[in-house]
Amino acid sequence: MSDSYDDDEYMEEEEEDLFEDEVMSDDDAAMDNEEGDYPVIPDKDKPKSYDVESKSLSVDDVQKDMRSQVEYVVSVFGLEPDTARMLLRDYGWNRERMTEQYMEDPSKVLIKAGIEPDATSPRSPIRSTSSQPPKESSFSFRRSTRKNPVPDPVTESKFMCPICCDDEPPSTLALACNHRFCSDCWSQYLEGKVRDEGECVVRCMKDGCSLLVPDSFIKEHSSAKTYDRFEELVLRHYVSHIAHLKFCPAPGCTDTVSCTAAATKSALDTVVPSVSCAHGHKFCFGCSIDADHRPVLCKVAKLWVKKCQDDSETANWIKTNTKECSKCQSTIEKNGGCNHMTCKKCKHEFCWVCMGPWSDHGTQWYSCNRYDDKAAIEARDAQSKSRISLERYLHYYNRWANHEQSAKLSAELYVKTEKKMEEMQLTTDLTWIEVQFAKKAVEEVLRCRATLKWTYAMAYYLDKSNEKELFEDNQRDLEKAVEDLSELLESPIEAETIPELRANMTNKTVYVQKRNEIMLEDTAQGFREGRWTWNVDLP
Known part of the structure; x- marks a missing residue:
C-alpha cells in the first residue's frame, strides 16, 4: 500500500527559495483567499518552444x-x-x-x-x-x-x-x-x-x-x-499523399491536422511532432507509437517498443504488480500511483522502484533513476557481459513500465479526487472553482508520468557522456517532484488542514510543471543542436 509521510524538506534550501521567487513573482499567478495568495497554474495552451506548429482542418x-x-x-x-x-x-x-x-x-x-x-x-x-x-x-x-x-x-x-x-x-x-x-x-x-x-x-x-x-x-x-x-x-x-496532412486517428473524428514542421523524414530527426486536432485529440504526427512520446524521437521510440516486444517474456516478468519487502520478505501489492511503500507487516518504508530505504530519498539526492554501470565496466567474459546487458535493460524497462502502471493507477485518482473536492467544498467556504487545484494536480501528474516513461526509453539508447549526466539530473528532479505531488494527492483530507493542503498542492503542481518544461525544453534544444549521441545506429 502507499502511505503518506512527513518529509523534512520538500527541496534543498536554495531550490526552495528560488522556487518561491518563481512562483510568486508572476502578477497573474496569484489568487486570493483568507489564508493568503496561491499561484495559478499557467495556461497549458500557450505554445512552448518544444511544441511544433500545427493547424486543425475541417x-x-x-x-x-x-x-x-x-x-x-x-x-x-x-x-x-x-x-x-x-x-x-x-x-x-x-x-x-x-x-x-x-x-x-x-x-x-x-x-x-x-x-x-x-x-x-x-x-x-x-x-x-x-x-x-x-x-x-x-x-x-x-x-x-x-x-x-x-x-x-x-x-x-x-x-x-x-x-x-x-x-x-x-x-x-x-x-x-x-x-x-x-x-x-x-x-x-x-x-x-x-x-x-x-x-x-x-x-x-x-x-x-x-x-x-x-x-x-x-x-x-x-x-x-x-x-x-x-x-x-x-x-x-x-x-494520404500530402506530406504535411494527416487524419486525426481518434474514432469518429473527421478532422485533419496540418504540420509542415514534420512533413519530411529528416525533420523527424530534430522534432517530436505531438499535435492535437480541434476536438482536443492528441497524437504523434510522425508515428503511431503513442499519442505523446516526448521527449524521445519517433525512431528511438520505435526501437524501444520493438525491443520490449522481442523481450516479451522478460517484460511479462517485470510487469508483475507484486514485490517482496526487502526486510521481512512479505508480498506487497502496489495499489496507488505513489512509489513510497510501507509494509503492513513490519512497517518498513521503501521505494517501489529501487527497493531501497525511503529515508534515503528524503535526506539524500534522489538517484534511483540512474543506472550504475560499474559492473558493466568490470565484466570480462561473454556470459558476464550478457548478464550485465540484461540487467541494464531491466533497469530501464522496470522504470518505464512502472510509470506506465503508475499513470493507470493515477488515472483512477480522478474519481477519488472529485470526491475529495466535494468533501472540501462541504467542509469549508471554498467554491467549486477554488477546489479545482486538486484536479489540476492529477492532470499534471499524469502528464509528467508520460514524460518520465519515455525519458527512460531515451536514456537506454543515449551514449554515456556529460550530456547524458545532465539529462538524468533533469530526469531525477522531475521524478522526485512527481512522487512528492503524487503522495500528496493520496493523503487524507482533514478539514483543519485543507488550507495548508491547498497551498502545498498548488505550489508543488506549479513546480512539477516547471520541471517538466525544463526536461522537454532541454531535450528539444539538444536535438536542434545535435548534441545527443546514441549507443546504436538509428535507422
Whole structure:
C-alpha cells in the first residue's frame, strides 16, 4: 500500500527559495483567499518552444484546398475538372511534377493516367443508347470524328450485355473506349468498386482496358450514397499523399491536422511532432507509437517498443504488480500511483522502484533513476557481459513500465479526487472553482508520468557522456517532484488542514510543471543542436 509521510524538506534550501521567487513573482499567478495568495497554474495552451506548429482542418477546409489544386491545373492547361482531378490522383497530387511532365508530352501523360487524349475537349458526351433520350453527362468525351465512323453496334445489330447477357437492356453506356454495357451493370459495378472495395480509381469494366471512369460518370450513374463515399475516398487519397496532412486517428473524428514542421523524414530527426486536432485529440504526427512520446524521437521510440516486444517474456516478468519487502520478505501489492511503500507487516518504508530505504530519498539526492554501470565496466567474459546487458535493460524497462502502471493507477485518482473536492467544498467556504487545484494536480501528474516513461526509453539508447549526466539530473528532479505531488494527492483530507493542503498542492503542481518544461525544453534544444549521441545506429 502507499502511505503518506512527513518529509523534512520538500527541496534543498536554495531550490526552495528560488522556487518561491518563481512562483510568486508572476502578477497573474496569484489568487486570493483568507489564508493568503496561491499561484495559478499557467495556461497549458500557450505554445512552448518544444511544441511544433500545427493547424486543425475541417473536411470543408481540406476539400477547399483540394479544389484549389484542381482549379490551378484547369486554369493553366484548359482541361476539364474531371481530367484535372484524375491526373492529379495519378501523380499522387504532386502538382509540380504533373505540370512539368504534362508540358513535355501531354498525350503521354494522359495515356499513362488512363485518360483518352481526345476526351479532354469540351462538350463531347458519353455514348449512350436507350428508349428514352440519353442523359447528358458533364464529362467531356468526343464522338468519332472520322469520315467513315464505325457503326454503333446497338443500331446495326441486336445488343447483348457481356456481363448479364440481357439482350433487351433499357439503356446502355460506354466510355470513350466504346466498351458497352447495360446501365444496370454499370451501377452495380460502380457500387461494388466504391462502397465494397473502397476504390477511388475505377477503370472500365472490360478486362484489360485501362481507361479511367470519370468522376462525373460515377456521379451520374450511381446512387447518392455511392458518390458520397467516392468523394470521401478521393479526400482520403488526397490527405494520404500530402506530406504535411494527416487524419486525426481518434474514432469518429473527421478532422485533419496540418504540420509542415514534420512533413519530411529528416525533420523527424530534430522534432517530436505531438499535435492535437480541434476536438482536443492528441497524437504523434510522425508515428503511431503513442499519442505523446516526448521527449524521445519517433525512431528511438520505435526501437524501444520493438525491443520490449522481442523481450516479451522478460517484460511479462517485470510487469508483475507484486514485490517482496526487502526486510521481512512479505508480498506487497502496489495499489496507488505513489512509489513510497510501507509494509503492513513490519512497517518498513521503501521505494517501489529501487527497493531501497525511503529515508534515503528524503535526506539524500534522489538517484534511483540512474543506472550504475560499474559492473558493466568490470565484466570480462561473454556470459558476464550478457548478464550485465540484461540487467541494464531491466533497469530501464522496470522504470518505464512502472510509470506506465503508475499513470493507470493515477488515472483512477480522478474519481477519488472529485470526491475529495466535494468533501472540501462541504467542509469549508471554498467554491467549486477554488477546489479545482486538486484536479489540476492529477492532470499534471499524469502528464509528467508520460514524460518520465519515455525519458527512460531515451536514456537506454543515449551514449554515456556529460550530456547524458545532465539529462538524468533533469530526469531525477522531475521524478522526485512527481512522487512528492503524487503522495500528496493520496493523503487524507482533514478539514483543519485543507488550507495548508491547498497551498502545498498548488505550489508543488506549479513546480512539477516547471520541471517538466525544463526536461522537454532541454531535450528539444539538444536535438536542434545535435548534441545527443546514441549507443546504436538509428535507422
